[in-house]
Amino acid sequence: MIEILRTGSHMCIVDRGRFGLRKYGVPTSGSMDQASAAVANSIVGNDMSAAVLELYMPGHQLKFHCDTYIALSGARTQLQLDNRNIYTDSIIKITKGQVLSVGSMTKGCRLYLATYQGIQTAEFLKSKSPLTGSYDRSLHKGDQIKILNHPQFPVQKNSNIVPIKIELQKEITAYPGPEWHKLSKGDQKKILSTTYMIDYKSDRMGYRLNGTAIKGDIEEIFSSPVMPGTIQLLPSGLPLILMRDCQTTGGYPRILQVTESDINQLSQRRPGDEVNFQLRLIDN
Amino acid sequence: MSKFNKGWIKGKHTFSYFKSSKYALLLEWKKAKDPKTNFNIRSCLSQIEDTDLTGITEMVPAYHSAMIYFNSRLTNHDKLIQSIEDLYKPIESKDITNNDIKIIEVNYGFEFGPDLDFVSTHTGLSVEKIIEIHSTTIYDLHFIGFLPGFLYLGGLDKRLDIPRRATPRIRVPSGSVALAAGQTGVYPSDSPGGWHIIGRTEQSFFNPHLNPPTEFEPGMKIKFQVI
Known part of the structure; x- marks a missing residue:
């Protein structure tokens, strides 16, 4: 389980999106930066359809209540696990009780956190992504997110993992x-x-x-x-x-x-x- | 810039094609908000669906258009256009008529319809007349869009055609029956909105725990009823 100690601007659970329901007026939703969410999932050996956390802008703080492995990809971000600096686009071993702090984002503004086999939240119309309007699922301080305990080093299915190059000036x-x-x-x-x-x-x-x-x-x-x-x-x-x-x-x-x-x-x-x-x- | 031209492709049928993105093909008919066009769109989409074309992931109809979304690894625009040109057979709208009328019960006016007096002033019609016109018209459900479960209805009486509110409301309660800009509809969930609210219904338009999440579909006839 992940406990949210503090949220920055916005945090939500996302997957690739909700498809096949647009004719009922249902948005596709899903990760804003699909490429970075896919990279985070690849690093921990997940299918691309696994749900991840989308962390928008700095200031988030998360406490892990189990041993597991995670990966973060997307915005170039200053990250600390307890008092140790950690980095995006690599496997990070988590020990029960550790706290992840999301510091300043020097490039980009959305960071994706993937956990072994994805966030274990209930599906809503075939997806774990938010649904706007009355069905908003933004996460807040105190929320608990179910994840899987996984002490083994994950096996990457795709060895060809290339993080996206964030280019803020490009047309x-x-x-x-x-x-x-x-x-x-x-x-x-x-x-x-x-x-x-x-x-x-x-x-x-x-x-x-x-x-x-x-x-x-x-x-x-x-x-x-x-x-x-x-x-x-x-x-x-x-x-x-x-x-x-x-x-x-x-x-x-x-x-x-x-x-x-x-x-x-x-x-x-x-x-x-x-x-x-x-x-x-x-x-x- | 001229090489980009207009981008529209005309086939042998009554609609044109536009390549909207790498994985989306737009079909557009000439006349919007027209029951005949609405019938032709539904007929075309159901013929495409029955043919089970490779790669199509979903089809979204609107007033005079439909977007066909596809998996670009399995098919492409030109293949789809060719298939649709070949498979589509125009049929007369009298061949399929849906006579079922779905009734939506409405509490008009008072706290449920705060703008009814405004609509009365603007149209010069009495409140009773507005309710009578609105609740005796039979509407065509053209499509669902904008919000989950929001019905786009055709057939609003021209006497009730008034502009949108100058300032949209930040929150319109779920179930509000409203009209503006020649259209009428129901807000399926709490949301911002710029239409004039004339009543409220208890009818549910969208339930995310059901699949499909709504009992409404294009082609249905809709009638509002005073309770």
Whole structure:
């Protein structure tokens, strides 16, 4: 069992997500940075579907009540196990009673903690990921999370484990969205040349961006499917990037679609970080 | 930038295709909020489902479009487009009609419908007339989206078409029956919302402990009833 002594900004249990239920309005959810969650799982020898802890921003403190092995991947983070420094992307032996402290994140903002065979929480509609609205499952101080006792050194199934390279300055690649062509060439150019800044009102549902708004008038559409990575143009003339907990359909024009790997990159950017877009043509 | 063009692909049928992401193909029909379009979308998706095309993971319908999500290791856009072009046979909507009407009981007005007076002022209709119009119309369930269990209904009487609230409410209680922007619907869970609330229902629209988590599906007829 893991006992939460302190949470930072936000902590939740996530897995790859909840699929097959979008037609009922259920978001796919899942790890914001799927690549880093997969790396943490690989290191402890888990299947990719195992549930992990998503730790957003510094300040978390966790106490382990059993002997086990864990791995952390994602944000570059100062980590301490009791008073000893430990590192991401490696196997860490845990002895019952030890406390993990998540210190400052020098690059990125989401860290994934994988335990042997994953977090043992109940499934909810075929997934352990959070469900927004009345079914929120954010974790708080005092919560206890069931994990498996595992004193043996885990066997890695995949020896080819490459942590993602967090690149905070790199352009985010995006495909043209269904309504991209409704923008004037001038507005398209402006969107692709603007440096936006991630707004403080950003979360697992979506990132609001600040920057130069376009003035072009592009009308709302009839509600139509959207997905993580869909960039909508708000009436203010600024883009909104939908993230993992986003709704299944929406009525704002879909101007761009972020590539899957760059949704992971965006997940490591925090409010105040910059975003530039680069257009990429979709091919098969 | 011209090489990116508009990106839409026209086939031989009444809908167009758009490659939305590496693992998603969008189908879009011309006319939205139209019972005929809604029928065609359902018919097309059920024909795709019956053919059991390799790699499709889920299909999400909306007013005049549907997103087909697929496993990009098993198939690709062009294969899917070709298969859909070949398999889809347009059928007349009279061939399949669903006459079952699902009744949703509503407490209109008072503390359950705080905006009913506002709607009355805005439309020039009496509260009684608004309730009568809203509860005698038979609505088409076009699709479920936005929130788990939120029904997009077509058929709201034009006399009840009013703009959204200037300032959305931070919390609309679960079960609130509301209208705005030519649409009416029910908030399936507590959430923020910008529609005008005219009543409340005890009906459950979403239960995460059931699979499927809702008893509603596109194509159903819906009627609100005064209690």
